[in-house]
Amino acid sequence: MADFLFALLFVILLAPLFVIVALMLKIDSRGPVIFKQSRLGYKGDVFNVWKFRTMCDDAENQGTGLTTAENDPRITKIGSLLRKASLDELPQLFNILKGDMSFIGPRPAPAKHLKEYSHYEMQRLDILPGITGWSQVNGRNFLTWAERIPLDIWYMRNVSLKIDLLIILKTIKVLVLSEGVYSGRNDKEVQDANKKE
Incomplete structure (x- = not known):
């Protein structure tokens, strides 16, 4: 209930920003304002996660697919700014x-991962996915998929108000410093990682 009320409050307060970002995206490049992708939710239910589009249209079927690097040519000018400020995540409100997501929880993985889960x-699916989470504030995209899993499961087993408050504080730091927006891997490593995921 708290998630719903806070999300509703943020949507109302940030409505002008939503409009500004949408206009900037339409002026900057062709394609839809909102990017949606099938992701894994609670207990493996599949839902569409929403983000502001930061890449050229149909980017998933070009280059390195789902994996991105800092100098990825598919990222638009406005998209680069949105990613650095994490404003592309706003539609997840x-x-x-x-009810598909919470503010805090494991990041929702692409739906194709489910068949490969041990x-x-x-x-990690025993809790609602979140906009931010324990792995997000302890490495974010610098972490490999295998490194994120134990962090997500640790959080799921140790959920508490104290930990959630710590995640919120660390999230603010990550956002202000734009930490972990990209993996830091080179193009070859990004391509290899994409093949594994």
Whole structure:
């Protein structure tokens, strides 16, 4: 209930910013304002996660697919700014209003990952995915997928108000410093990682 109320408050307060970002995206490049992708939710339910589009249209079927690097040519000018400020995640407030996500939890993985999950990895689906989470504030995209899983499961097993408050504080630091927006891997490493995921 708290997630819903806070998400609704933020949507109302940030409505002008939503409009400004949408206009900037339409002026900057062709394609839809909102990017949506099938992701894994609670207990493996599949839902569409929403983001402001930061790449050229149909980027998933070009270059390195789902994986991006800092100098990825598919990222638009406005998209680069949105990513650095993490403003591309704002539409996920509507995912929270729908009940698909929470503010805090494991980041929702692409739906294609489900068939590859081990019994251990399935545990990260025992809680709603979040906009930010324990792995997000402890490495974000610098972490490999295998490194994120134990952090997500640790959070799922140790959820508490104290930890959530710590995540919120660390999230503010990550956002202000634009930490971990990209993996830091070179193009070859990005391509290899994409093949594994």
